[in-house]
Amino acid sequence: MAAPSPAELDDLSLACQRVWDLDANRLTPGVDYVINLQQPKRAFNQTDVADQNLFTFVNPTVLQRTNYRLYCALLDNYTKITGTAEQGTAVEMKETSDFLDFVIASQPMTYVHKYLVAKQLASPNVAEFKKQLHQMWFSLYSREVRDDSCGFEHVFVGEVDQGKVSGFHNWLQFHLQEARGLSNYGGYLLPRGARGVQEPVDEAERLISIQFGWGAESKDVSSIWIGTSPEFELALYSLCFLAGQEENLVQIAGYQVKIRCYRIRSKYGDKVGSTFPELLSKIPGARIEAVGAGWGFIPAAPGMLGL
Template sequence: MHFLTYLYVFHPLAADGQSCVGRCGDPGNSSTCGCNVACAANGTCCRNHRDVCLSCRGRCGEPYRNGRLCQCDSNCKSHRNCCDDVTFTCSGIRRGATTHDLRELTEKLLAADVNGASVDLRLDLQGKGMSDDLAARPLFKTVPASALASPTIRLLEELQDNYSPNVTTSEDEEPDEVAEKEAFLDAVMQTQVMQLTESFLKERGFLTGNLRDKLDELWFTLYKRKKILSSSGFEHVFAGEGEIIKVAYKWMDKVKKAGSMFVGTSPELDMAVYTLCILTRPNRGCAVQMNGHKFNIQTWVQKSDGKELVGAAFPAI
């Protein structure tokens, strides 16, 4: 499986063992790699810049220093510039996940994904651009029956015809549609992918109940678009929407100039990664890693009747 990802340039000196440990906020110089915000733009960062300088490990109580990606001082909460794991790491309260934690987990999720279909799929990428749909032929050259044979993919297919792609059409839930949803949730929760995700979220304090109930709420609660109860996170991401590709395509006679998606992964892997990110890094980039490739997942929260639901989730490439 191959992944496209963003380009993050590292200074060649970083390969010689130079590290950001104890140097977060340091811009570096002609003989040392950098460990501050500017080094990412300049291509002069040390190799472990993001992993070290986005965490409070070994930095609890340090004074504020300009140029750091995030802070671990006592005032960071009031200034809203704390590293994500400051509470987990510095207060003894088990809530938090570092960039390293998320990347390590998502590699494990990919390794545990047995229901994907990537080996059976062949893409025809065709035109290249962002102004229009430049592909005259279908994206997939072949989709053999074996690619859709896994139990969770078959249950996903049964769900997809429950939704209207038109946001001006009100959605309702018939008893047979609820039964299909329940069967899908039961199936994905039996997978190792979801079990690993549930254990991680509970251990790190992002989940107090069971993951199945949280998935039902996050993904299947209907909310309003165009002032009509016409959408849900599941419909937007799975019914309207691995290897990762970024494509321009036509949807309901309108061209979407740029959209990204996994190809060949299982429904449970997509849902697990997106759920992980919307609970740990909502409304911003969430660092993940698959097959050694680092990239971000972008999520957007949809607020409805006091609940925070999935508004959107996609690979940011």
């Protein structure tokens, strides 16, 4: 795989787009899954404006693919209520190790590793890089009591903290919870375009902001990627966490996005307190269309309307 270009090393946004381009395991809208956005709303509106599920179809064979199977194996390893210490078993530690092995060998994370090595932010040794990722994402820390949380749990699984949903930024976890009747989609929030103009939204969106309930608790705003692979998301967030700032304004797949990164300081290496995308707008004059096995961002020709 080609190393990061000088332009990408100088521009985090270009590097983030490259990580997107390398997501070979991204699912195809309308083929692998179907979403039903229903009604838009504003963040202050707490009314449920969606009568139906967000996901109307996800091909069950998708979950048998190695990356999704390894990811799903981690989802039952955590207690969602903060204040309860996590008790990792040998089986769960093996599941975590297997997942990291797959992610590190994937195209998105291989690129990120090379990027970080070039920036002197990671060791070129793969075993050492794995330790760094494990420290960031899976080492436990305290939210309410000792060892009751970690970055992966917060971002990819979700937590309930003081009666509110906290974290929970992954589409597949949302779908799985929705399919079991445990999460309730309440509608999506319209992204704002240039000068307040609303860019049209459709079922091919790759990044949406939603409101939802999880059990008895709710989340006012959560931006989530749709149909992306877990290795893409872990690579993207790791890149921004290690090479970026607390707020990283980037353009990915036709969206202007702010990737927020919050850290837990540790003498052994900082841990992910939270990291997530904040959807700012769809880029005017850009469109998302099918490209090969996945979907990509294609700049619009002059005069072309954004979809």
